[in-house]
Amino acid sequence: MTVLLTSLTDVVDRPAVTVGSDTLHRGELLSAAAAVAAQVSGASAVAIDATATIETVVATVGCLLAGVPAVPLPPDSGPTERAHILADSGAQLLLGTQIEGVSMPAVQVDVRAAAPAPSTEPDPASAALIMYTSGTTGAPKGVVLSRRAIAASLDGLADAWQWTADDTLVHGLPLFHVHGLVLGVIGALRHGSPLIHTVRPKPPAYAAAGGTLYFGVPTVWSRVCADESSARALTSARLLVSGSAPLPTPVFGRLADLTGHEPIERYGMSETVITVSTRADGERRPGWVGVPIAGVSSRLRDDAGHDVEHDGESVGHLQITGSTLFDGYLNNRSKTESEFTADGWFKTGDMAVIGPDGFHRIVGRESVDxxxxxxxxxxxxxxxxxxxxxxxxxxxxxxxxxxxxxxxxxxxxxxxxxxxxxxxxxxxxxxxxxxxxxxxxxxxxxxxxxxxxxxxxxxxxxxxxx
The missing domain is CATH 3.30.300.30 (ANL, C-terminal domain)
Structure with a gap:
């Protein structure tokens, strides 16, 4: 589909998103985001104080409606990291509360505001988000994600997870990462599933939400397993998804025992969005992240660039190609070029094994693992x-x-x-x-x-x- 936020104009009186105690129906979200879009229209990029609030959702949707790249700013970022992100991204204003030490103008987001939505859909090839990496090997790099790449990943996951408008998505993940923001907010709005964000991913909040589709990182699922009553409340869910780090095998097993659901595991990174996953209608194997989603291909290479056998044992450098790839690192062409092979495959920097059945297991980062x-x-x-x-x-x-x-x-x-x-x-x-x-x-x-x-x-x- 060419429209990124497909569901917002459908059944406008249906709940779209709840964050904590704040809820917006689709029509309300569209109107409030349209008001933001009018404020940011024409900007080269806009930073968002990405707190776990309904204002962050409205701000993000507003930027997407306007076709202005959104730059999620981690609320816990230090002054040096924050200054680098703001300067490198070229953000011209900040959506959210004024931050001490930040001189650019801050615009408060009014969730009660209303304006007509833009009549045209931005170019699918245009930048939707500039997501900054963790910066473990230097200053954070700005990963430019197009609307098309985000849509391709979300549609591939809809196929793999049988994700539809009949689902209610629940999570409490940060709104400045791919997991919480792209999958957890934009994904829900694209596929029409109401989103319940619990602000923090606490087991009792997950249990009380009554969702069908739950997102969490391994720490969240470990804590859910430690709270048996909350875990058993998830038996009515359809799918539990774990990502961002490997899920320990004992947690996988305990979660399956308490909820009746073997969790889905998947793999991705800022530069590729999500590319590999186990499937709702397929095998879920502890420690393995499944097979490439639709539109994505993977391969393993050794240090000399030769093929590595898919025998489930041989370790190789994981490379990815397909429709979910980023456009490049902002303001860093040389780094972008160095991360691609001569024939156009992205070098993930991860080491992996692939089995004869195509299942992937990530064994770590080549730089540290x-x-x-x-x-x-x-x-x-x-x-x-x-x-x-x-x-x-x-x-x-x-x-x-x-x-x-x-x-x-x-x-x-x-x-x-x-x-x-x-x-x-x-x-x-x-x-x-x-x-x-x-x-x-x-x-x-x-x-x-x-x-x-x-x-x-x-x-x-x-x-x-x-």
């Missing part, structure tokens, strides 16, 4: 997956540290019950190749994570260097 030990190439993710299968392990993170003999040795950080280092190392060796066992295991109270639940391994590496 590819461990070269004793002449072997080992994905940290597969060792973590093996560790989390042990009943005493709640969480695990694996890194490679310099070793005079091996080149790198495998070090595991583990959260869980008392268990000996030798027992865990032997457990991994019994499920994977012996050379993949951790040489050192460090017990910790918790792992450092970002807002989306991803482990910040650079902090573990820093700790190891000190």
């Amino acid at each position: 590819l461990i070269k030990s004793g002449g072997y190439r080992i994905g940290a993710g597969e060792v973590e997956h093996a560790l989390r299968a042990h009943p005493a392990v709640a969480e695990a993170a694996v890194i490679g540290v310099p070793d005079a003999d091996l080149g790198q040795r495998i070090v595991a950080y583990v959260v869980g019950d008392e268990v000996t280092e030798g027992e865990l190392s032997d457990f991994v060796a019994s499920t994977l190749s012996v050379h993949k066992r951790p040489r050192e295991i460090r017990r910790v109270e918790s792992l450092p994570r970002n807002a989306m639940g991803k482990v910040q391994k650079r902090l573990l590496r820093t700790e190891n260097d000190n």
Whole structure:
């Protein structure tokens, strides 16, 4: 479809979005967003103070109606990061409350405002969002996502998840990431499913929402499993989706036992939106993220650029092509060009294995998760997956540290019950190749994570260097 927000003009008196205690019907959302569109029309880009509020939804929809790129600004961003995003994006105004230290004009979003919607749909090839990456290897980069790319991913997920207007989507994820904003807001508006945003993803709020389709990150699902009554309330749901980080096998199993639903796992990144997923009508395998969605193709390459066998064991560099890819990094042509192969495939930076049946398993980032030990190439993710299968392990993170003999040795950080280092190392060796066992295991109270639940391994590496 060429219209990105397909559902807004259909059945305008049907609820469109609820955030906390605030609800807007489709007609109300369209009118309020149209008022925002009139305010931002002609701007080169507009920043949004992306708090978990109904104002953020109205602001985002307003920018989409106007055809003005929206720049979601994380509310917890520090002054340096915030200044970089605002300057690099070329944002000309800020939708939301004035932020201390930000000199550009701030425009309050009035959810009661009303204006006629624009009569024309912006060009599908035009930029819809500029999403800034986490900046783990430098200053955050602006990922330019077109309306067409977003629509392609959302439509591919509608096919994979059988997502329709009959669903009610529930989540409490941040509104400045692909998961919470693109899938969780724009996806609901494109497919016509009412959205209930719980502000925070607390188990009782999920249980009380009465939805059919739920989004969460592994930390959310772990907490749901720890609250048995809330988990059992989700038995009436149709689909539970986990993403943004690997879902531990014990959480997968516990969630299935309590709710009756094996969760969907999927894979994507800011530059590609969501590209790979298990399917509502297919197998859901713990630790595996499924097959490419419609319009997307994937492949594995070795360091020399040769094909890697799809045998479910061989690790390779994951590359993606298809209709969901971003347009490039804003103001950074050289970086954009370096991330594509000569024949136009995007180099995700992730290491993966693909089975004969096309199922994908992500084993980690090549920059931090590819461990070269004793002449072997080992994905940290597969060792973590093996560790989390042990009943005493709640969480695990694996890194490679310099070793005079091996080149790198495998070090595991583990959260869980008392268990000996030798027992865990032997457990991994019994499920994977012996050379993949951790040489050192460090017990910790918790792992450092970002807002989306991803482990910040650079902090573990820093700790190891000190």
